[in-house]
Amino acid sequence: MKKIGFDNEKYIATQSAHIKERIAHFGGKLYLEFGGKLFDDYHASRVLPGFEPDSKVRMLCQMKDDAEIVIVISAGDIEKNKVRSDLGITYDVDVLRLIDAFRGIGLYVGSVVITQYAGQAAADAFKKRLTALGMPVYMHYPIAGYPGNVPLIVSDEGYGRNEYIETTRPLVVITAPGPGSGKMATCLSQLYHEHKRGVTAGYAKFETFPIWNLPLKHPVNLAYEAATADLNDVNMIDPFHLETYGVTTVNYNRDVEIFPVVSAIFEQIAGESPYHSPTDMGVNMAGNCIIDDDACREASCQEIIRRYYQALCDVRMGLGDESSVRKLELLMNQANVSTANRPVAAAALRRADETGAPAAAIELPDGTIVTGKTTALLGSSAAALLTALKTLAGLPHDLHVLPQLIIEPIQKLKIEGLGNHNPRLHTDEVLIALSISAATNPVAELALAQLSRLSGCEVHSSVMLAQVDTGVFKKLGMNLTCEPHYQTKKLYHK
Known part of the structure; x- marks a missing residue:
């Protein structure tokens, strides 16, 4: 019998409590960027035995009276019919699926935001379809020099051009069909508009992986790298957190690389940044709910091996390249496992x-x-x-x-x-x-x-x-x- 390594009920309780604390810290309004999968998080359930695939939505359901969902989709992804590989449906169709799924469990979906809109005909058609279905739609636009041109970004010609999203609840969950949809930019744009209206609001990020309070080379974190081998994501020590607090934590390269820009945007909007590191921005409590580290290590090692086999098959089918295979071989070496395991x-x-x-x-x-x-x-x-x-x-x-x-x-x-x-x-x-x-x-x-x-x-x-x-x-x-x-x-x- 496989061992349970994760306390799911503790996770739901502590995670919802921690998010409520963050809402209160910002005076009662929080924009929460939700990374990863809200529904059917099977990767987490495989590497953390005991984690239920629907844990995140169950956690949100505990706060459903205070929460509303905003779904973000890129106009470019609509235009090129980008497909979710795990479901085999396009991102725009997945938006409709997500709306139904959220409503089906009693969560309120406030609106849809189409980001990076530059006149794409497919985006216009999708907006028309959503509007006909009674769903409010807001348009956000490209900003020249994003994300480096902070003075332009934090101005009436940057975030100021974006349509202000009307929200009514203390917790606004920003989610999307997949990566690269513009969730963080949507959150920061809202902070700009809220600040101009004299409304105090905050931002936080919810990513399950990498788990910030596990070691850098812990198999659970290595398994996250394995899952994103085709994206070239790399786990790394958060240098800002180490410098500020003298504490070693784990984040991934994209958040570490963008943090100075995000911090500068915060300073432009509100005069100072509420965070000293990417780790500070996060609210993930999964690492505190591991009850059997050995069970999670073994499960994660098996996940790395499975990802390796999938990469080999993807190459054979012409759907992947050798670089992913090589990266996964390195990860197996770091985890000290092979296909013999x-x-x-x-x-x-x-x-x-x-x-x-x-x-x-x-x-x-x-x-x-x-x-x-x-x-x-x-x-x-x-x-x-x-x-x-x-x-x-x-x-x-x-x-x-x-x-x-x-x-x-x-x-x-x-x-x-x-x-x-x-x-x-x-x-x-x-x-x-x-x-x-x-x-x-x-x-x-x-x-x-x-x-x-x-x-x-x-x-x-x-x-x-x-x-x-x-x-x-x-x-x-x-x-x-x-x-x-x-x-x-x-x-x-x-």
């Missing part, structure tokens, strides 16, 4: 060598590893999934829970009805077949009932899987890695 990978490769065909392996919650081989009926990942369910149910390995009379019609439909060349069942088809069988077969019903126990389990395939299989493992909450090899030598792969 992933037992499920070794098991899949052994099974593939034994059978001479693709194979997959799954590590169950108690550490047991089961494998699946390629057969005439099932793909290896489907076979491994079925074996895992039978093992969790305490059923014999050689017991057939899917009779031929259920499998054969599905294969016939695939080949004769849908024109597929591969008759073997994918993971989704196996689960559908198992569901059908469970209606009349108590053994199949028992196996299907184990599905929720697969969440958090490790999976490895000796070949890169089809999208349908990777999608099923993701939906089940399983951590999949693959060897960077295609099953066939074809040039086109679905």
Whole structure:
């Protein structure tokens, strides 16, 4: 059984209390830049075992009467149809998804801000769409020389040109579909406008990673670098905090590099900066809620290895470059791990060598590893999934829970009805077949009932899987890695 390393309830309580303290410190109005994912923060849940993916929104829900959400999106991202890789949807569509998601849990969404607007037709169309849906939209504009030209930025021709966002609550959470949307600039623009109106307001930043009060090379912080290897983010000691307080804290390069400019902007707006370092700006309390450091270290090391495999596969598919792979190799060296530290990978490769065909392996919650081989009926990942369910149910390995009379019609439909060349069942088809069988077969019903126990389990395939299989493992909450090899030598792969 995997160890819990993080106290989630303590996190929700202490984090909300700390944000309330920051609101009070600034006289009752705080613009909070929210980095990372508000919903479904699976990276945090993987590296901090016990962290729930929805922890951040649960924390905000404790303050929902005092909070409103402002969603920021760049006009350039709208124009080029930028896509969220984890969801496969464009940023503008994700704004609509986020509005629905926030409203669905009782959080108030006040408005949408389109940043870097310079007459983009797609941005105009999106504004029209939002307005028709009853959502207030504000436009912010490019500023020449940003962020270095502080005198221009903090003037009527800089932030002053931006439309003032009407807000009504003490906590204004600024979030976005992804990085580079302009969250910080939106916050600082609002501070400028509030100051001109005689309103006292403050700014703070909420980023879960890197965790400022963990060592620089702690695996949890190294795992953050691994997650952002393609962005060239680098964790570093906060030199401003060290100089001011004599205390070593961790931040990342972009915040450290921009801090002198941000501090100068604060001084231009209000006469002095409220912060002496990037660490001061943050409100993250995650580091105070780790209850088993060893468990978090082990989980983070596994995450680094998984990121490495993903980078290898991205290169193989033409979606990444070797620089990310090299960086991840360095991070593995710093964490003192290698692919040999992933037992499920070794098991899949052994099974593939034994059978001479693709194979997959799954590590169950108690550490047991089961494998699946390629057969005439099932793909290896489907076979491994079925074996895992039978093992969790305490059923014999050689017991057939899917009779031929259920499998054969599905294969016939695939080949004769849908024109597929591969008759073997994918993971989704196996689960559908198992569901059908469970209606009349108590053994199949028992196996299907184990599905929720697969969440958090490790999976490895000796070949890169089809999208349908990777999608099923993701939906089940399983951590999949693959060897960077295609099953066939074809040039086109679905």
